[in-house]
Amino acid sequence: xxxxxxxxxxxxxxxxxxxxxxxxxxxxxxxxxxxxxxxxxxxxxxxxxxxxxxxxxxxxxxxxxxxxxxxxxxxxxxxxxxxxxxxxxxxxxxxxxxxxxxxxxx
Numbered sequence: 001x002x003x004x005x006x007x008x009x010x011x012x013x014x015x016x017x018x019x020x021x022x023x024x025x026x027x028x029x030x031x032x033x034x035x036x037x038x039x040x041x042x043x044x045x046x047x048x049x050x051x052x053x054x055x056x057x058x059x060x061x062x063x064x065x066x067x068x069x070x071x072x073x074x075x076x077x078x079x080x081x082x083x084x085x086x087x088x089x090x091x092x093x094x095x096x097x098x099x100x101x102x103x104x105x106x
Contacts, residue, residue, distance in 0.1 A: 043074050 050070045055063040 047071060047074070 047067060047070055051063055051067045054066045
């Protein structure tokens, strides 16, 4: 008597299977620390360049206004990057047919 191996059935990705994993599956992924450190280094260099290009010896408030604005934009960009990195790419893909049908209806 020979035993045959049967593979488990492959489940098709549906919006129900990925709905609970939108923000949890992506957070378990490994972080590319080389990329993160390169982004931080380039952001620090960009902030330094903004400060040096707007710095005037007699008016330090003008330069700091641009630097504060630049740092605020970096903070908003960092939050957006963390949100995008936390979302599992399979979850929006599962919603694609629904979004497509809604776009055809609208």
